[in-house]
Structure formats: structure tokens, C-alpha cells
Amino acid sequence: MPIGDLFKKNLKYIELHSQNGVDREERVEKEVPYIPDNLFVKCPSCGEKLYTEEVAANLNSCKYCEHHFRIGNVDRLKMIADEGSFVEIDKNMTSVNTLDYPGYLEKIAGYQKSSGITEAIVTGTCTINSIKVVIGVMDSNFMMGSMGSVVGEKVTRAIEKAMVEKLPLIIFTASGGARMQEGIISLMQMAKTSSAIKRFSDAGGLYITVITDPTTGGVTASFAMLGDIIIGEKGALIGFAGKRVIEQTIKQKLPDEFQTVEFLKEKGFIDTIVARKDMKALLSRILILHQEVQNDN
Amino acid sequence: MTIKEKERKIDELKLKINELKLIESNEKIDFTDQIEELNEKILEMEKRIVDEMTPWDRVLVSREQKRPTSLEYIDEIFDDFIEFHGDRYFGDDKAIVGGIASLDGIKVTVVGEQKGTDTKDNIYRNFGMPSPEGYRKALRLMKQAEKFGRPIVTFVDTPGAFCGVTAEERGQGEAIAKNLMEMAGLKVPVLTFIIGEGGSGGALAVAVSNKIYMLENSIYGVLSPEGFASILWKDGTRAQEAADVMKITANDLLALKVIDGIIEEPAGGAHKDFSMVAGNIKEVMLRELKELQLLSQEELLNHRYERFRAFGKFE
Numbered sequence A: 001m002p003i004g005d006l007f008k009k010n011l012k013y014i015e016l017h018s019q020n021g022v023d024r025e026e027r028v029e030k031e032v033p034y035i036p037d038n039l040f041v042k043c044p045s046c047g048e049k050l051y052t053e054e055v056a057a058n059l060n061s062c063k064y065c066e067h068h069f070r071i072g073n074v075d076r077l078k079m080i081a082d083e084g085s086f087v088e089i090d091k092n093m094t095s096v097n098t099l100d101y102p103g104y105l106e107k108i109a110g111y112q113k114s115s116g117i118t119e120a121i122v123t124g125t126c127t128i129n130s131i132k133v134v135i136g137v138m139d140s141n142f143m144m145g146s147m148g149s150v151v152g153e154k155v156t157r158a159i160e161k162a163m164v165e166k167l168p169l170i171i172f173t174a175s176g177g178a179r180m181q182e183g184i185i186s187l188m189q190m191a192k193t194s195s196a197i198k199r200f201s202d203a204g205g206l207y208i209t210v211i212t213d214p215t216t217g218g219v220t221a222s223f224a225m226l227g228d229i230i231i232g233e234k235g236a237l238i239g240f241a242g243k244r245v246i247e248q249t250i251k252q253k254l255p256d257e258f259q260t261v262e263f264l265k266e267k268g269f270i271d272t273i274v275a276r277k278d279m280k281a282l283l284s285r286i287l288i289l290h291q292e293v294q295n296d297n
Numbered sequence B: 001m002t003i004k005e006k007e008r009k010i011d012e013l014k015l016k017i018n019e020l021k022l023i024e025s026n027e028k029i030d031f032t033d034q035i036e037e038l039n040e041k042i043l044e045m046e047k048r049i050v051d052e053m054t055p056w057d058r059v060l061v062s063r064e065q066k067r068p069t070s071l072e073y074i075d076e077i078f079d080d081f082i083e084f085h086g087d088r089y090f091g092d093d094k095a096i097v098g099g100i101a102s103l104d105g106i107k108v109t110v111v112g113e114q115k116g117t118d119t120k121d122n123i124y125r126n127f128g129m130p131s132p133e134g135y136r137k138a139l140r141l142m143k144q145a146e147k148f149g150r151p152i153v154t155f156v157d158t159p160g161a162f163c164g165v166t167a168e169e170r171g172q173g174e175a176i177a178k179n180l181m182e183m184a185g186l187k188v189p190v191l192t193f194i195i196g197e198g199g200s201g202g203a204l205a206v207a208v209s210n211k212i213y214m215l216e217n218s219i220y221g222v223l224s225p226e227g228f229a230s231i232l233w234k235d236g237t238r239a240q241e242a243a244d245v246m247k248i249t250a251n252d253l254l255a256l257k258v259i260d261g262i263i264e265e266p267a268g269g270a271h272k273d274f275s276m277v278a279g280n281i282k283e284v285m286l287r288e289l290k291e292l293q294l295l296s297q298e299e300l301l302n303h304r305y306e307r308f309r310a311f312g313k314f315e
Helices: A003-017 A024-030 A052-057 A073-080 A104-115 A149-164 A180-202 A243-250 A261-266 A276-295 B003-027 B032-051 B055-063 B070-077 B119-124 B132-147 B165-169 B172-184 B200-204 B225-233 B236-246 B250-255 B274-292 B297-309
Strands: A040-042 A049-051 A087-089 A121-128 A131-138 A169-175 A207-215 A229-233 A272-274 B079-083 B096-103 B106-113 B152-158 B190-199 B211-215 B219-221 B261-263
Touching: A040 A052, A049 A052, A073 A121, A073 A131, A073 A276, A087 A149, A104 A180, A121 A149, A121 A276, A131 A149, A131 A276, A149 A169, A149 A180, A180 A207, A180 B172, A180 B200, A180 B219, A180 B225, A180 B297, A207 A276, A229 A261, A229 A276, A243 B165, A261 A272, A272 A276, B003 B032, B003 B055, B055 B190, B055 B219, B055 B236, B070 B096, B070 B106, B070 B152, B070 B190, B070 B274, B096 B132, B096 B274, B106 B132, B106 B274, B132 B152, B132 B172, B152 B200, B172 B200, B172 B297, B190 B200, B190 B274, B211 B250, B211 B274, B225 B236, B250 B261, B261 B274
Parallel strands: A131 A169, A169 A207, A207 A229, A229 A272, B106 B152, B152 B190, B190 B211, B190 B219, B211 B261
Antiparallel strands: A040 A049, A087 A121, A121 A131, B079 B096, B096 B106
């Protein structure tokens, strides 16, 4: 293959992710995978050309500017859980077509095939530097991480498990919001998960949320913003309404940094921001500082 | 024939009856049979309006400018309502009203999402789209109710939580999330009436309740039909079609157990006979509050928890 073709294929990718070209909202909607199977990838943040392999080896981050590419549950767990410690729960839970929405189950099946998971969140237990926790990792590769019955149920069961076993709970959020195809039942998942967190919180449980790119809509307006400690992964988008909706309302273009974790930290809604490479160490330090508190329960 | 056309036809028939009655008294001619016939026709048409209403028709009725708002119901149903303002942090959101009142001797806290009654008022009320400080005001008043052991009544009527720069900056997501979480823990009965539009998280943020009732022509959904069509089909103009599949009507939601009961409206909507609808709401309110007040704190909390815990089907 001529060397030029290599870059040609990348062009499509570059168009979608270039710094100035396309806003985050578009990225949310087009559901494009982040790392193409190509040799090179252009960093959407600093524009440097990177070896795909090198990016993967570097926690899917840009070695120049530390831009974080979106990652799925497997990569995330690999960098957070101690090796071999993750035990998945509710692994095969899958959606039914509550509202008889045409084509919904086919769509689910398609995502199951392409993502290798049955729903938009993976939950289980693991250890982080030898401290046992209940962990949930949302995966935007599955239907943009949207929350329907299964996501709501798995999150709620994870909370209940943490409560019964008196374990800390960590959830990595990544979601386009409520799953439209399940209509009002998706909305009810917001109340369901939030109610469970209330009980867990009253029982003294430690709940840490990690906001990853992108976290929006019904997930922001429920369990994502209810952590005792809310950590933002550097550069992640977080918001309630979609950027485009707001732009249509105010008839103005919004600045790039609007609705990032950095922005919301300035506004007082995020405890701290951390680069991906430092995530595990930070979680570990927080867990250690809570150990006595947890044991007292 | 659209609903509006049917309504016009009914109005015409009513005019005709009045004319006949006038002629009757002036000219001493007996039109009893004809009037009887026309009255029957009106009844039949009204019944048809109700029977043939599509989900989209109900969306339009729920948004009708003349549809009674929270404050109107509050004034009609309660005695001695005192409105309290502000979230004690940032400001006073006009899209949510609240305060204390008496319901035939039962002391209650009332919270309502408030649309405007005309264009000017709608601008003042931000079209019933609450900002974070509105949800925080609602929560403040609900916690106050809990402190003094008062049951809480909420009215839902919003196109959705406000989507704007200021709302994002002040944590719209956090404000809604906090309300969901804290409402789940309220140690007093919480009763909700959806009186118009129940727009998504913006509605749910005052509706994590023990019992939820809907007016017959209200809607409650994960998003507006326009938003739903725009997200799923990339075409906001297919809202009517979206309304058909979304299951947003009172009947659909009763079947899904999202609500506990439906409150009857006159043909054409609540504005056609406001005092009847207010009376219907009050009757349900008294009955439900009396029942909920029999429950212990623990029973109340478990009742609310189980209600929401049960949502969701999966394999």
C-alpha cells in the first residue's frame, strides 16, 4: 500500500476529531470508535501524529499533551484493578423491549456483537492495591453508554452489594444519558439508582464517582453527581444538556472548555481532576484514607 | 376533524340551543324536542373527543396556554397558602413555587412547577423550566416539611429542566440528582400530581413520591416528543409520531405502574371546567394523605423505595 493511502484513511478520523472542526456533541452522536485499526492516529487535542500502538501502550493517551482517548471497560479495568482481581457480577443481564420500540432488540444485538459486552456497564468486585471495592465501569462503545433498565439495575445491584458487604463503591461514568428506546422506564432508573445511593450513604458507605468522557443527561443528573467524592478524568466532557441544545437556545457558539470537568471544577462541582496515568494511585490513596472509617461500620 | 374543530362545532351547537331557547321564550314556540336532540348530539361529540384523542392531541392539551397552572390549583384547593421564596444560596427561581398551607385542617408543604398564564408571565416564569436554584428551593422546603412532620404535595408542570449556560454553570445535573436522592429519604408522605407537562428529569426532580397521580390530559416522558424524534430519527418535526410510540399518556403510564391513578378532566381539557378538576384533585389528595399518614416512617420510606426499585425489565 502506498504510504499516502495510510494517511488517507486517517483523514476521515481526523475530520471527526480535529481540534477545531467538530465539537464534542458530534463525537457523542456519531459513536465513532476512538482508536482506529490504523498505524497512525492524529491527536485531536494537540494535532501530533502518534503511532497507534504507542498510544495503546500509553494508557490510550497522547504522549505529547496527555489527551485521553476514550477507552472501553477492558482497558479501564486493566489499568485500575489489580491483575486478576476483577470478578464480574450480572454479566449476562440484557435488555428486553419494554416499550415494543421497533428494531430495539436488533440494535442491542448489534452492539453486543461489536462491543463484546451485553450492556453499557460492567460491574463487579476487584482490589485496588489490595483494597477490595465494588466497581462499575460504563462503556461508551455500547450504545453511547445510555442508561436503560439493565444499566439502572446493574448500578443498583452494585450499590446494594457494596452496602451489604460494607465495601467502598467506585463507578466510572460515561454516558449519553437516558436510553430513549426504553422511554419513561429509563427515566425511572434515575430515581432507582439515586434512592439506592441514599440508603448506601446513610449506612456510611463510601461512594466515589469518576467522570470520564463523555458523561451527560440522565446519568449526570443521577448517580454521576452523587459521589461523596467526584473525580474528573482530565479533559472529560460533563454536562446535563447537550451542547448543541444550549447553542440552539442561546443562539451562540459555546467555548470549547464549556462542560468539561475542568470547567465544572471551577464552578465547584468536581472535587479533583486527575490524568489517567495517576488515576489508580489517587483512588488507592483515597481508599486508604477511608479504611478506618469503613471498618468502623 | 381535529379536536379544535370538534370543539368549535360543539360551541356552534351550544349557540344554536341558546337561540332556540330565546325564540322559545319570545315567540312561545315549543322546541323541547329539538333542544333535547342537540344536547344529545353535544354529549355524543364530547364523548367522541375523549375517545378519539391521540397521544399527540393530549400533548397539545397539556401545553394549552389556558391550562390551569400550579398556583391556580394551590389557591383553589388549599386554605391559607403562604409562599416562601429562595434557595438560601443563590436566588429565587420563579419556575418553582412553594410554601405551606392547610388542606381541610391538614398542614402541608406544597411545591409546584409554575408555568406562566400569558406570554409576559411565561417569560417571568421561564416557561416553567426550573433552574438549579429552583430545585434547591424545592428541596429546602421539602426538608423543612420533614422537620415539622408535614406531608408534601407537589405539582409537576414543566417542559423540562432549563437547558442554558447558567443552568450548567450552577450544576443542573447535581441539583436534580440531589433532589432524587434526598426525596428518597424524606420521612414524611410525598404525593405528586402531574397537571400538565411532565418533562423528563426536570419533572422527576420533584416526583420521587409515594403516590403519583396524573390529570387525564397530562403527559410524562423521558423527553419531549420533539426531542425524542430529534435524537432517534434526527428529525424534530416527527414529534407526532414520537408521541405515539413513547407511551407518555396517563393510560400508558398507569399500565406501566409509573403512576397510581388518573384524574378525570372535562372534554377538551381542564380549563373547560377548572373547579371540577380542582375538586377531583382535592378529593384524591385528601384520601391519599389520610392513607399515607397511617404508615410509620419506616413503612413510608420502604414504600417509596420499593416503588422505584421495581422499575426495569431485563433478562
